[in-house]
Amino acid sequence: MxxxxxxxxxxxxxxxxxxxxxxxxxxxxxxxxxxGSGAPKGNMNALKSSMFTKEMKAERARFREMIVESKELLMKVERS
Structure with a gap:
């Protein structure tokens, strides 16, 4: 021991x-x-906001991709 x-x-x-x-x-x-310690899978009791759900993380990733694409497009337009 x-x-x-x-x-x-x-x-x-x-x-x-x-x-x-x-x-x-x-x-x-x-x-x-x-x-068996810890919260069960899918436990919604501790959810205080939807900021860290899978859906919100995916949505933020899509927004980041859109921003990058927009910046690239603006750079191309400014060059021509």
Whole structure:
């Protein structure tokens, strides 16, 4: 037990957690190493805004592409 790997999480004080890590994982049972810990897939309870949903990320990527294309088009028009 003494020589086992330690949890890599930080406590509220900011010091490293001294609990042993779950075998095969980097965290202890209290910091996410336990089976079934964490929110279920598709959990909407913690969603506060739609800024980081897949749809919004894809939309922002499309906007970035449109801006780049627009800048390139403007550069071509200015050259001619």
């Amino acid at each position: 003494r020589g086992s790997r330690r949890c890599g999480a930080r406590t509220r004080k900011g010091s490293p957690c001294q609990a042993p890590a779950v075998s095969g994982k980097k965290r202890c049972r209290m910091h996410g190493g336990a089976t």
